Amino acid sequence: MRRLAGTFFVVLFSFGVAQDTLNIGIITSFTGRFAEFGAQHRAGFEVALAEINANGGVQGRQVELVIEDDTSSQQTALAAAEKLLSRDVPIIMGAYSSSITNPLAQYFTRQEFPFLVFTSSADSITSPGSDWVFRINQPAATYAEILFDVFGILEATESLESIAVVHGNGTFENAVAAAAESLSEARGYELVEIQSYDQGLTDFRPILNRFKAKSPDIVFMVSYSADAVAIMRQVKETGLSAKVFVGAAAGFALPEFLEGAQEVAEYVITATAWTKDVNFEGAGELYAALMEARGKEPTYHAAQAYAGLLTVADALNRAESLDPETIQRALAETDLRTSYGPIRFTDFNGYRNQNPVKMVAEQVQDGAFVTVFTQEGVVNPILCPVPAWESR
């Protein structure tokens, strides 16, 4: 309902002097089911905006953000996009959910207007993609890739042969699961089960009992946060043991997962886009700044919003004018180092204008996320095999 109410509203952030400012358009979710992620984005934008304007703004002008709330609805996001186009912004960034960003990307491609994606992960946003859509964050398939890289490392000491996948049936979870399926085949794992579940499901026991009967070496889970907690609790309850438990989506990498699942979260390896421990300069400082802006534990979504805004400011600084083609060319030539990671847009593996930044893997150890694997390799020891539930 909320998303259908057909509403949007403008939040104007103005920092510093508002004379001759440059507006940047943003669409994300402040209300509706994705509101929590919009709040994370807001923290990232605030930190980046302060940094940009403190460094003299863009082309000598102070930057202002025109932020539209899409109320977690496709229809409202499209209305917001149309409105932003009329507000004299040179570039637009958006949105949280892939189901919202997909139609937005289509729209801006048709309008031939530069659009920067910073959180949405569906492969389809940049594959096939278009000349006008740029993405700084990792596509869904890479969530699975990093975890399969971890399996490769672990195989030095453990024999991992079979894998069972459980995933939600949303766009993003589905894409990660599909990637896991093809990677299993490509890298020689036996996929013994792949089961999807509908949103709002609360009883995972039948699925987990099915897995138990097959005793897979790897249990591969793709879920949002609420489900992540319920799944791990029921994994313990059903006594499903495996050598490796991985959670390949947002749900397992959020602080809420640790709070809700507590001791059952232990040993779970998750894929995440960014942590404070990544090997990029300033990551620790960024974490602290985001923490302050959000007032609580920031997630990688905040860092993505931060890096997205920096990318836009960088491209605008290099562009001689504010017409769409010029900005598009400037974006295409981006080569930026940020505390989120390096940002450049290339075409590879069927992706277009996609930043090839790698994912990071972390493991829950003693009730906290520990970064264990980055593009540099193993950075902290990975605990494996996971002890059976009886012996914990």
Next chain:
Amino acid sequence: METAVALLQNISGGILIGGVYALVGTGLSLIFGVMRVINFAHGEFLAVGMYLALVGHAAFGLEPYLAMLLVAPLGFFVAFSIERLVLSRLVDSPEQSTLLATLGLALILSNALLLLFGAEPKTMYVSYATATVNLGRVTLSIPLLLAGFVATMIILALYLFLTKTEPGRAVRATAENRLGAELVGINTLAVHSVVFGLGSLIAMAAGFVLMPLLFAIPTVGAGFTLKAFVVTVLGGMGSISGAIGGGLVLGLAEVLGASYLSTGYRDAYGLIAFLAVLLLRPEGLFGRTIKRV
């Protein structure tokens, strides 16, 4: 042998989940039986129960089962007032009016929760969340067993209330024949309010017992409303004992379907059973013949 154990495991899982469904369905069935109102806000009361449990736990460190007893009067009062304010004005309106009013109430309740608690899922950590007990080689969840116990107690209490007490008899008289009840001096409007309060309170109780197992989001109710409909139609609308049977059948259908067919269609199994019963045996699987077509 392994398959036999797995089957037993699945059947017991279905029965335990079914117990929770039965509890949710009982409240809806009670309301329908007496008021002839199809309450689309039923699941939202369950959500309210979840958040009440959450608040009790976070603010006072209360166990959800204990908190349930403490906030029950408050929950009853909320539902009672809603009936007084809205539904009691619609007693003589066409049934579609009450249906719409409850849809409106559902929107109001879930969005009030959204405003108060935000959109992100909330979980509650209790030490026994994953505790189990083994029966032979079958593993049973202790919170689910507790939920089943609470459900049994509540349904038993409701049964005793309806059959052994004077107000309970007034409720049954109203359900049988509202006009007749009026004639023997029963204030049927008051009975309606009380019944709506009780039925909604039962939904809230289901929210309490589910909280240690699940998570609360403001929109969690809609799915349970649908489940409650399925349960009551399977068991026979307005029949309390039917709701128990309906809950167990739904639990078994879902768990067995998900275990031996595809899990993606899990919700469909219940819905297909629901349609089949609605069309082939409209009085419910266990009910006596009542005409509803």
Next chain:
Amino acid sequence: MRSGIFLAGLFIAALFYPLIFPNLLSIAIYFLLLAGWATSWDILGGWAGQVSLGHAAFVGVGSYALAILAGRYGIAPWWGALAGMALSAALAWVWGLVTFRLRGPYFTLSTIAIAEILRLVAIEEAWLTQGAEGIFIFSLKSPFGFDLFDRQVEYYTALLYLAAVVGLVAWLARGKLGYQMRAVREDENSSQAAGIDPTRIKLIAFMLSGALTALGGAIYGVYLSYLEPHDIFFLPLSVQIALTAIIGGRGTPFGPLAGAFLLVVAAEVFRNAFAEANLLIYGVLIVLVVIFLPRGLIGSWQHRAVRRRYARSARG
């Protein structure tokens, strides 16, 4: 008659809307589609009296038919829309045959169940729908050189759609079928005594309603240009469609239109004034309408107007 002139005036004014508000087309398109869906819903829900909470399924069938046929086989969108309408009519026929034995709230419950099953099918049967991954509408044949993805073209398409649906319903309402539907709604036994086959009338109403909803769905699909089962086969969308018609006034040709206008405007006002609370206010609005205007906005007004007119003629 007067209302006819009024509506023709509205239509002409609507023709100029894109010139006046060239940057507020998206919200207008959604208003037009919602009004069209609600009017289509009302054929079954208002005129024939069968409240459905499953109409999002027809939005889904219409939009998916267009997307699949255009994407895979390069079939022109108008044929895709037509196919979606035909498929929806067929779906409504089977759906009605199965569920019209049920009356009142039981029918309503069965529509929810069937629409939910269809949602799961759209998610699970990826060979057909591409499942949760979603389906894009990248390119479409251009009729007479019009770019269908242009918001202005979409606006006029949606306007034509709404005008056609409202016109059709207004015309039906005066004729045989309109009265037969009302007879079935009021009393199935009495309608049989008038020689009416209630099941047949309900089936016709359902098929018309489904097909017209699907046509709007096809336009919506082009507007979104990306479809995903969770957002299209969406129970709250079904509820929204039904509420729009009910708040406006069921069984009146222009009630759903008024309902859509009120809801879109109210949503706009509420989001500014109440932000996060907008849906809560929406719920309050529904409860108030049910209690104080049980026939909806236009319905209550019409109800009184008929009596006033009669009282005047009886005096005069």
Next chain:
Amino acid sequence: MHAALEAEGIVVQFGGLVAVNDITLSLDEGEIFGLIGPNGAGKTTLFNALTGYAPMRRGKVSLFGEDITQLPAFVRARLGIGRTFQIERPFEELTVLENVLIPAFLHRARRSDAERVAWDALEQAGIADRAHQPSADLNLARRRRLELAKALSLKPKVLFLDELMAGLNPPALAEMIGFVRTLTKSGLAVLMVEHIMKAVVELCDHVMVLASGERIAEGSPEQVTNDPKVIEAYLGDSDEPGDR
């Protein structure tokens, strides 16, 4: 030459209860046939069986020699069976004219044609002056007339009147009796269930008495009212025959 309506060995059962047991009757064009009996005698059930609203266990119904036993109510209506309901059921959201328009559409698809038929029926039933009144606002006598006008605009061949006279005051009753009499002039066959003995005596050519689903007497109104079995049946029930 077939009778307008023939019923043979009609049996209606609800669960174990036999509501109508083995009733046979025949009705000619222009004839008025009365069906009387105490409350619960099965009159309305027999009515419903003949018009297609109650399922028959056994028996055969034919209309001008055509077997209509298996046909649903609306087909019987199309073939020429018009009826009124004991509890009159106007389409309350509609005006009087619109109510009558609905059956009038049966044989006339165009609205202007149907309206002509409807106006004729309204004139005939004597409520044309109320045509534009919302039907929910009519008083009892006018509701009865509306019921009649609805049945007439079907252009029926056999008309079933279910307690059309009940509750009418004396002037309205006299008017209604006169009106029903005129109907048969054009050859319409009328079957009426009636409690008002004045109407039965004045109108009916032939009367059948039912009690507990059984036929207990049959004949002219005079014969029947003097039949001791009939008197006993009515005395056994508190519901006495006679003007009420």
